Amino acid sequence: MSNSGNVANFSDMNEMNDIAAQMAALKARAAELKARNKNKISMKVSTKGGISIYGLQRMPVTLYAEQWERIIDICKSGDLGTFISDNEAILTRKSNAPKNDDAAAAVVAAKVHASKPAKTKKATKKNGPSDADLKAIEALNKRVAKMPASDLFED
Secondary structure (H helix, E strand, O other): OOOHHHHHHHHHHHHHHHHHHHHHHHHHHHHHHHHHHHOOOEEEEOOOOOEEEEOOOOOOEEEOHHHHHHHHHHHHHOHHHHHHHHOOOOOOOOOOOOOOOHHHHHHHHHHHHHHOOOOOOOOOOOOOOOHHHHHHHHHHHHHHHHOOHHHHOOO
C-alpha cells in the first residue's frame, strides 16, 4: 500500500480548513455589516412614488413628498418638540417599558376632554322615504290613475 491516498486526504483537509476559515471570516464580516446597518436609516422612492424611510422600525414608513414636507415644517416650527416635552410623562420610548401610571392617564384624559368639543345630539335618521318622497310618489300615483290603460301598456 502506498501513502498517496493519505497525501490526497491531507490535501483535502487543508482545503477544508481553508474553506472553514474563509467561512468564519465571511460570517464575522456579515455580522459586522448587519450590526453597522441595524441603526442606519436609509431612504428609497417607493413604486408608487412615495418616500420610504427604512431603519426606524421593522417595516418602512412611507409617505408622499408633501406629507414629509408637512412633518418637516412641524419639526422646524418646534411644535413636535413641544408636544413631546408636554407629553413626556405618558409617552413610551422603545427602550423603556410602557408607563402605567394613574397620573399620566389623568393627564391624557384631561387633555382629550379639553380638546374635544361637546358632542351635539344628531337628529335620528328615519328609515324609508322622506315626506317629500312620499308626496312625489302620491302625485305620480294620481297621474297614473288618470291615464287610460292603453297608455300604460304599449304594444
